[in-house]
């Protein structure tokens with residue numbers, strides 16, 4: 279059996295960022311796929327570059343900004359977001375709650391009035407935390423915005439009753455406009471710049487996989503097509519699909535936490551067993567299309583809250599990069615969410631999606647689909663339900679007691695970005711190294 283000091287499971291951004299921060303000769307990365315990058319991989323299909331749906335970079339942390347720009351100097355273009363919502367037969371600006379102009383007048387009235395009523399209710403009542411996401415939406419935005427956008431959109435994405443979700447995760451991802459912004463947005467005075475991503479970065483050429491490919495050059499050994507099948511926490515060794523066993527001193531896992539718990543053999547503590555199968559997530563069916571006509575979508579991406587459309591979001595990479603498709607063509611990514619226990623017939627779904635794209639006139643009768651791929655991202659979005667909130671901290675603590683740091687978007691079982699995965703990998707490497715300060719690329 280071979281052994282290593284630092285064993286990292288998964289070569290997505292979190293695993294790569296950790297590996298780049300640790301001594302090369304003491305670190306081994308195991309990756310199931312034939313290439314690095316995880317959700318940040320891109321593929322070439324018939325002249326189109328497809329990412330896993332849309333992957334747009336937001337850099338806020340100065341350390342991660344320095345890392346990315348040192349890995350890829352002058353690689354990125356900065357783009358001002360143009361995202362829309364399609365509902366009631368019209369396109370409106372993002373976020374819905376501050377751009378209702380253009381919707382039927384009765385809908386605007388319900389949204390604005392509901393917002394004001396919610397404000398008044400909050401002013402009158404004692405400050406008390408909402409107990410679930412549904413309550414939070416109602417008390418923050420009011421009945422109209424809830425009913426016309428936030429309820430149907432989030433139910434379509436998370437596929438659970440919103441009472442079952444807690445609300446701690448929403449503060450950064452759902453913009454909260456002021457009353458002035460809601461009123462201005464209802465009168466057609468466009469409200470711009472709200473939310474966490476008013477600008478984003480994207481490579482001038484090629485796909486988002488530029489980041490993992492560059493980061494890989496700073497890592498030690500990465501074994502591809504090395505799928506981990508079981509983990510013995512007591513003996514400190516993993517077993518691969520091939521049957522090979524690898525020992526370690528310290529383990530950093532970026533694998534989906536629910537899958538990691540299922541791999542434990544033996545199970546050292548019953549609490550870890552109880553959590554198996556209870557951590558919920560949705561998968562996303564990502565249908566990428568190449569179309570032989572330019573500018574088929576009016577914005578960078580569009581949200582579709584209504585049940586008559588199978589997708590919750592459709593985006594067009596050719597609207598934010600000219601380097602991802604043949605001249606004169608458009609690319610589209612379509613995102614459909616499914617619970618992990620829901621049956622999935624990909625061919626039927628693709629037909630439904632194409633029909634809906636024609637119905638909403640994103641595709642026209644003469645358009646030809648010249649490239650296509652279907653990916654199932656599983657897991658894609660963690661469901662922030664009450665079980666997660668109550669059980670997650672202790673699961674992660676128990677794993678740490680056995681020398682395992684579980685991090686990254688799915689290792690930490692959270693709603694994270696590319697930047698947060700890079701940050702998490704770095705932070706985990708620092709902890710593995712016993713608090714000693716390291717920096718990506720700065721060792722080995």
Ligand SMILES: Cc1cc2nc3c(=O)[nH]c(=O)nc-3n(C[C@H](O)[C@H](O)[C@H](O)COP(=O)(O)OP(=O)(O)OC[C@H]3O[C@@H](n4cnc5c(N)ncnc54)[C@H](O)[C@@H]3O)c2cc1C
Pocket residue numbers: 287288289290291292293308309310311314315316317318330331332333334335336504505506507532533534562655657658659685686687688689694695696697699
């Ligand atoms: C639909 C969608 C859209 C997104 N859009 C954006 C965006 O626009 N901007 C943004 O900043 N972020 C976006 N993200 C988030 C971003 O993709 C992630 O936060 C980030 O890529 C996570 O990196 P990670 O390393 O934590 O996980 P992953 O990328 O999932 O890496 C985990 C790795 O582990 C490997 N692995 C799994 N099981 C095994 C096993 N048994 N053995 C060995 N290896 C294994 C996987 O193959 C994978 O390479 C999006 C995510 C989704 C799902």
